[in-house]
Amino acid sequence: MLKISDFVYEVGAPHPELLYFDKLVPTTYGTTYNSYLIKGEKTVLIDPVDPGKKEILLQNLQELGITKLDYLICLHAEQDHSGATVDLLKAFPEVKLVGSAKVAELMEHHLHIPRSDFLILCDDEELELGDLTLRFKTIPFAHWPDNTMVYLAEEKMLFSSDLFGSHYAAEDPAQADLAKQKKAAQEYYAEIMMPTRRQVGKYVQWTKDLNPALILPSHGPVWRDPDSILSLYERWTSDAVEPTVVIPYVSMHDSTELMVKHLEQKIKELGLEVATVDLGDSDRDLRVSAGETLYRSVDAAAIVMATPTVLGGPHPNQAYLALLLNAMRVKTKFMGLIGSYGWGTMVEKNMLSLLDKVKAEQLPAVLCLGLPGEEDYIALDRLAEELVNKIKALPAETLLI
Ligand code: FEO
Numbered sequence: 148m149l150k151i152s153d154f155v156y157e158v159g160a161p162h163p164e165l166l167y168f169d170k171l172v173p174t175t176y177g178t179t180y181n182s183y184l185i186k187g188e189k190t191v192l193i194d195p196v197d198p199g200k201k202e203i204l205l206q207n208l209q210e211l212g213i214t215k216l217d218y219l220i221c222l223h224a225e226q227d228h229s230g231a232t233v234d235l236l237k238a239f240p241e242v243k244l245v246g247s248a249k250v251a252e253l254m255e256h257h258l259h260i261p262r263s264d265f266l267i268l269c270d271d272e273e274l275e276l277g278d279l280t281l282r283f284k285t286i287p288f289a290h291w292p293d294n295t296m297v298y299l300a301e302e303k304m305l306f307s308s309d310l311f312g313s314h315y316a317a318e319d320p321a322q323a324d325l326a327k328q329k330k331a332a333q334e335y336y337a338e339i340m341m342p343t344r345r346q347v348g349k350y351v352q353w354t355k356d357l358n359p360a361l362i363l364p365s366h367g368p369v370w371r372d373p374d375s376i377l378s379l380y381e382r383w384t385s386d387a388v389e390p391t392v393v394i395p396y397v398s399m400h401d402s403t404e405l406m407v408k409h410l411e412q413k414i415k416e417l418g419l420e421v422a423t424v425d426l427g428d429s430d431r432d433l434r435v436s437a438g439e440t441l442y443r444s445v446d447a448a449a450i451v452m453a454t455p456t457v458l459g460g461p462h463p464n465q466a467y468l469a470l471l472l473n474a475m476r477v478k479t480k481f482m483g484l485i486g487s488y489g490w491g492t493m494v495e496k497n498m499l500s501l502l503d504k505v506k507a508e509q510l511p512a513v514l515c516l517g518l519p520g521e522e523d524y525i526a527l528d529r530l531a532e533e534l535v536n537k538i539k540a541l542p543a544e545t546l547l548i
Contacts, residue, residue, distance in 0.1 A: 155186075181364065196230070224257050253291075337445050341476065393423075394407055433464055482510065488515070
């Protein structure tokens with residue numbers, strides 16, 4: 148629990164031991180399910196918590212002496228925020244549910260709460276709390292169709308739902324480590340907000356124009372300097388890229404790894420930064436390696452997928468990553484494919500079909516039969532030169548330096 152101002156408290160639950168959000172997203176620093184209490188003339192709760200953490204929320208409300216709630220505002224129907232709603236309704240039967248039409252619709256499906264139980268508010272409509280006012284702003288597809296923000300005008304506080312969140316359960320939320328918070332925010336953006344980058348970019352501009360004093364997301368610490376997260380989101384949601392290359396790879400008998408090391412070295416010699424990620428590292432869960440690749444791909448100019456051929460197609464670890472990169476619609480400008488095969492391969496065709504939603508220029512694949520030889524290394528040199536030349540030739544306004 149954290150007192151944020153004379154009127155506002157964070158009363159949700161930390162989940163520091165969580166390893167994978169949605170059984171998918173690696174959470175290096177755990178996460179939190181934030182719930183905000185506004186205590187003015189009216190008492191309002193914004194979002195309950197994940198159902199597994201409802202006791203913590205109820206305990207926090209008890210410690211603050213809350214015996215009556217006027218409104219429960221639901222910003223998003225996904226279970227990590229809405230899941231404890233039924234328990235809240237039991238504990239506070241007098242409370243009035245408030246949400247957007249889409250939230251009410253989805254709550255009916257996910258929690259079987261009739262949508263007619265909701266007071267529905269639209270964009271720019273206000274909930275009058277006597278001494279305080281909450282204004283609604285729907286933010287569809289950041290990241291579900293129902294996500295909604297509310298703005299507490301008198302305190303200049305923006306409750307931003309999943310947007311601007313971070314999976315980071317700080318030991319002391321009042322003194323969160325800003326470097327960790329930013330890293331966690333980029334990991335979170337990569338796996339949750341990146342697929343809807345265009346819409347998210349519009350909400351970033353809207354938020355900048357609003358100029359809140361505090362941003363209070365549904366996950367992770369409050370942003371006490373909103374510019375610190377808004378400037379990052381402006382960068383991530385823009386079309387501009389960093390002059391860097393990411394090479395996620397799998398190698399079964401070292402041939403593909405030899406190709407990766409050669410390509411990495413050559414690109415570095417030509418003056419660009421390269422990050423390689425081993426998707427076959429037996430000391431790391433594949434979700435962690437794939438998560439690192441997504442994190443590094445947020446602004447990368449190019450991604451070169453490196454895989455041996457397995458039963459005609461890519462190694463399944465690389466196919467898993469391709470599925471994710473495709474779903475996340477990375478903004479990278481150039482894609483490459485390299486790898487070794489045993490006797491025949493359909494890997495290029497298979498990878499292209501897995502990456503059909505990535506709008507990047509595809510460079511010619513470099514595939515080698517067995518152990519790479521002199522001609523294969525020459526082909527890799529050509530790929531490195533072409534890649535670096537293309538990146539360096541990008542217009543200045545599309546390069547992040
Ligand atoms: Fe944090 Fe979309 O739930």
